[in-house]
Amino acid sequence: MSFVSHVECTVCGARHDHRRPLTVCEKCGQMLAVRYDLDRAAASVTKEQLATRQAGMYRFRELTPLDADEPPVTLGEGGTPLLPLPRLAAHLGLGRLWAKDEGQNPTGTFKARGLGMAITRARTLGATGFVIPSAGNAGGAAAVYAARAGLPVVVIVPRGTPPAAIAEAQIAGAHVFTLEGSIATAGKVCAKVAPLLRWFDLSTLKEPYRLEGKKTMGLELAEQLDWRMPDVLLYPTGGGTGLVGIPKGYDELRGMKWIGGTFPKFFAVQAEGCAPVVKGFVEGAETTTAWENPTTHAAGLRVPSPFAGRQMLTLLRESGGGAVAVSETEIQDAQRLVARVEGIWTAPEAAALVAALQRLRDARTVTRDAEIVLVFTGAGIKNDPPPLGSPTDLTGSDEEIVDQVRRAVGR
Ligand SMILES: Cc1ncc(COP(=O)(O)O)c(C=O)c1O
Numbered sequence: 061m062s063f064v065s066h067v068e069c070t071v072c073g074a075r076h077d078h079r080r081p082l083t084v085c086e087k088c089g090q091m092l093a094v095r096y097d098l099d100r101a102a103a104s105v106t107k108e109q110l111a112t113r114q115a116g117m118y119r120f121r122e123l124t125p126l127d128a129d130e131p132p133v134t135l136g137e138g139g140t141p142l143l144p145l146p147r148l149a150a151h152l153g154l155g156r157l158w159a160k161d162e163g164q165n166p167t168g169t170f171k172a173r174g175l176g177m178a179i180t181r182a183r184t185l186g187a188t189g190f191v192i193p194s195a196g197n198a199g200g201a202a203a204v205y206a207a208r209a210g211l212p213v214v215v216i217v218p219r220g221t222p223p224a225a226i227a228e229a230q231i232a233g234a235h236v237f238t239l240e241g242s243i244a245t246a247g248k249v250c251a252k253v254a255p256l257l258r259w260f261d262l263s264t265l266k267e268p269y270r271l272e273g274k275k276t277m278g279l280e281l282a283e284q285l286d287w288r289m290p291d292v293l294l295y296p297t298g299g300g301t302g303l304v305g306i307p308k309g310y311d312e313l314r315g316m317k318w319i320g321g322t323f324p325k326f327f328a329v330q331a332e333g334c335a336p337v338v339k340g341f342v343e344g345a346e347t348t349t350a351w352e353n354p355t356t357h358a359a360g361l362r363v364p365s366p367f368a369g370r371q372m373l374t375l376l377r378e379s380g381g382g383a384v385a386v387s388e389t390e391i392q393d394a395q396r397l398v399a400r401v402e403g404i405w406t407a408p409e410a411a412a413l414v415a416a417l418q419r420l421r422d423a424r425t426v427t428r429d430a431e432i433v434l435v436f437t438g439a440g441i442k443n444d445p446p447p448l449g450s451p452t453d454l455t456g457s458d459e460e461i462v463d464q465v466r467r468a469v470g471r
Pocket residue numbers: 169171195196197198264296297298299300301302303359360361407409410437438439
């Protein structure tokens with residue numbers, strides 16, 4: 061038996077039966093969330109028992125929506141390291157800084173968690189195929205887990221999506237389509253196509269289980285910081301599943317009395333070319349409004365109208381955090397900086413966090429004594445690198461070549 065008590069609407073509270081396939085609230089059309097019997101979960105496992113379990117997303121079995129005998133569709137996702145960043149912290153004049161390195165997941169991004177969980181549940185509940193609109197990485201992950209489940213999938217991405225994510229979906233046998241526009245345009249096509257194909261629509265937060273996968277980042281973070289929460293947490297925000305998911309994980313651990321204290325200050329980080337959450341936050345809006353002409357090379361941040369705008373803005377305000385937009389140049393500079401000082405070639409979306417952190421430090425919103433976690437959502441290798449110049453090409457005699465190397469390194 062699972063520890064799920066029910067699924068409820070995050071806006072109107074309507075209860076839904078979790079034993080059948082679910083999308084959005086049947087009453088008001090808003091986002092659903094899985095709720096657990098946390099007392100029973102707490103009585104079933106101890107922290108000591110947890111510590112003996114295998115690493116990975118299903119380590120926290122009591123807080124996943126799987127039935128007791130439900131086999132996960134898995135490639136070993138989760139269990140990513142929380143890396144201390146002492147050299148970057150020193151460079152920035154900050155104290156305690158960590159990155160949750162989600163680039164070490166299968167598929168090279170945190171999308172593996174959400175799609176692994178959603179496809180597991182959908183398959184159990186009878187799905188025979190899938191449809192997903194994506195900025196790239198989610199489509200790649202959906203394709204990979206659908207292949208692992210032996211089921212077909214349609215992936216629709218905007219033109220200009222990073223080629224590695226498209227190739228990842230194609231090589232896994234997905235039906236891949238590109239179109240003019242953004243993930244929002246792709247989402248509209250998926251909403252029309254899914255009922256015709258009778259395949260399940262995996263759009264961000266339009267079913268309740270991707271969130272349960274992303275939530276495991278929060279569960280792991282709590283365990284990795286010895287059952288504390290950091291003071292500040294920065295998250296690169298597109299659709300916002302992780303931003304909603306991490307505090308959901310913390311909340312549930314609080315309900316189990318495994319952690320106490322206050323939430324971190326959550327900061328949503330976006331690109332200046334597509335910043336609906338930052339705009340909504342600055343304007344004090346209740347929810348986000350669609351961003352016209354979204355442009356950024358950080359494809360995962362190119363989400364003009366996130367479905368969970370309302371939930372994200374509430375979280376940012378209630379936690380005392382905020383929202384920051386950074387420029388394309390800042391993102392590229394940060395990507396090179398993180399690789400040079402810590403050896404992590406992180407995705408542009410994740411590098412945006414470092415650029416935002418510099419701004420928060422300059423504004424003294426974040427101080428030296430704060431414990432800070434950056435969620436590095438993906439590996440840089442899935443994207444074109446930032447401009448790096450050409451490597452020096454060695455020519456001439458052996459002696460001349462040796463001389464060129466010595467002159468270039470200055471020794
Ligand atoms: C590498 C990367 N970071 C961040 C995001 C944004 O994630 P979310 O939709 O959870 O806000 C994406 C989404 O495509 C992504 O691929």
